[in-house]
Amino acid sequence: MADDAFPAQQQEPPGLTSSMDPVPDHGESSYVGHGRLAGRRALITGGDSGIGRAVAIAFAREGADVAISYLPEEQPDADDTARWVERAGRRCVLLPGDLRDEQTARAVVADAAQALGGLDVLVNNAAYQMARRDRFEDLASDDLDRVLKTNLYALFWVTQTALAHLGRGASIINVSSVQAYQPSTALVDYAATKAAINNVTVNLAAELGPRGIRVNAVAPGPIWTPLQPATQPAETLESFGVDTPLGRAGQPAEVAPALVFLASETEASYVSGTVLGVTGGKAVF
Ligand code: NAD
Ligand code: MG
Numbered sequence: 001m002a003d004d005a006f007p008a009q010q011q012e013p014p015g016l017t018s019s020m021d022p023v024p025d026h027g028e029s030s031y032v033g034h035g036r037l038a039g040r041r042a043l044i045t046g047g048d049s050g051i052g053r054a055v056a057i058a059f060a061r062e063g064a065d066v067a068i069s070y071l072p073e074e075q076p077d078a079d080d081t082a083r084w085v086e087r088a089g090r091r092c093v094l095l096p097g098d099l100r101d102e103q104t105a106r107a108v109v110a111d112a113a114q115a116l117g118g119l120d121v122l123v124n125n126a127a128y129q130m131a132r133r134d135r136f137e138d139l140a141s142d143d144l145d146r147v148l149k150t151n152l153y154a155l156f157w158v159t160q161t162a163l164a165h166l167g168r169g170a171s172i173i174n175v176s177s178v179q180a181y182q183p184s185t186a187l188v189d190y191a192a193t194k195a196a197i198n199n200v201t202v203n204l205a206a207e208l209g210p211r212g213i214r215v216n217a218v219a220p221g222p223i224w225t226p227l228q229p230a231t232q233p234a235e236t237l238e239s240f241g242v243d244t245p246l247g248r249a250g251q252p253a254e255v256a257p258a259l260v261f262l263a264s265e266t267e268a269s270y271v272s273g274t275v276l277g278v279t280g281g282k283a284v285f
Contacts, residue, residue: 015226027253033061041116046126048077050225054252060088067093067112099154129190151193168212205273214272221279245281
């Protein structure tokens, strides 16, 4: 095992944080808030674990109330995230549900807005990938369907429904990937959805700009989250992230500040239609 990589390990999707070795860093002991999101109300899809959890903790410490959506089998992770948000003195609304179902996706957003008394920030973070295959012909239709529904359909449904609640000064942040720029052969379907998400981000920024709503994306590189042991071949993780210029994978805690910036109406008031890379040095253009 390389010094900066991880032990071989495998879980079934969607994966749980407590089964990871090592457990990721979500900024629990490091993130310091500065009131940059005071009084804001944010919905974070996939907010139970990984990048979504780090964002929930950072947003809460910046003064936001949050709602997180996740799959029902991820309840233990969602409960942990909620505890961290509440320790920051903010509310955490828990919304289990499978976003591949249109009715569920729309209900999750309506419930978030109702419980929080409105919505100011939407983070489209939930996603699925499956990298345990070698050839394009091996791409199973049920995986293809799961990837497209989770990463694209759900993003459309969630965002459409959220627009009934988002007003001037609101911020939409889509989670893209370095895969949109440097696609891995084993992730051809996933990479295609991330390229599409970049395109949707620019397109929506154009449509929603006149309504005072900013739309941006964050493109992470290799980040240590449950998605990886749940979807990569076990031995791939031994070198996960070492091919980046910084020579290692990132932690969820290292991604969250980019989303705080994009969510903040004071710091990012003129930032819309852009993709911010957090890739350990890999190009996002
Ligand atoms: P993660 O597994 O912790 O988070 C993804 C979440 O998506 C899950 O927790 C789950 O709650 C949610 N989800 C998946 N399918 C769902 C469904 N059908 N209904 C509802 N929720 C569903 O992993 P992560 O790495 O933190 O992923 C967060 C985002 O970061 C994703 O958009 C992912 O594509 C992106 N990303 C991750 C990496 C990385 O290396 N980890 C790199 C680039 C981009
Ligand atoms: Mg999870």
